[in-house]
Amino acid sequence: KNEGVVLDAKSNQIAWANGNLWAPAAIEVKQKDGSYKYFLYYSANPIEKGGKQIGVAVSDSPVGPFLDFGKPIVSKSPVGHGQQIDVDVFIDPVSKKPYLYWGNGYMAGAELEPSMTAIKENTIQVMTPKGGSLKDYAYREAPYVFYRNGLYYFMWSVDDTGAANYHVAYGTSKSPLGPIEVAKDPIVLIQDPQHEIYGTAHNSVIQKPGKDEWYIVYHRINKDYLHNQPGVHREVCIDKMEFNADGTIKRVVPTHNGVAGDK
Incomplete structure (x- = not known):
């Protein structure tokens, strides 16, 4: 079901931004009274000049309406370069503390x-994995x-968003x-020409509730647009992700079929 637009940066929903919402992340949080709230984190261009900043909006429903917090919660790079985009939110199942992660050109994490x-x-901690190349884990x-x-598993994307690689x-x-120890075989998912x-x-990543079954959700370039604006022609995909006995992640084989639903 198409629930429509849940947050619009070109409306009066976000007072500090003028549009171009980017790569959101959402999470459901149970409140002390037993109710739930939904937090939507996103990047947007500020009305004032400057690079993207990260904001948060809150709702009592996963489909909105969302009420923006009123100002960005991350407004600058902790390393002086890169972009404040691609936010991820995570609640640690051990400590129950919430964390936020973000960054293009760097990886940052912080407790909320x-x-x-x-x-x-x-x-705020700068956690950028060191080394690597475009062939493996840069x-x-x-x-x-x-x-x-x-173990806490940290995943990230390598190369440019419009690249086949x-x-x-x-x-x-x-x-x-962190600190993060890069896996000996660090590639989880890569192109299959x-x-x-x-x-x-x-x-x-999705875990099937109550089971050690995992799935990776990702996007890829529509093959018909590989050489024509590949960065904006995407397909949303899901495939199974499995682990070796030592906890390392097996290389995922991307498919055209995805996964079957439970009967």
């Missing part, structure tokens, strides 16, 4: 206040975090704010 609408003071953007069996790499940590699959990146 319990309100979910502000960064906790003095918690960090570009789109951090994503999940937890499994005592755009792909997913990963590392692990014992902490939600033989089957006309390209630009497989900017992912998230």
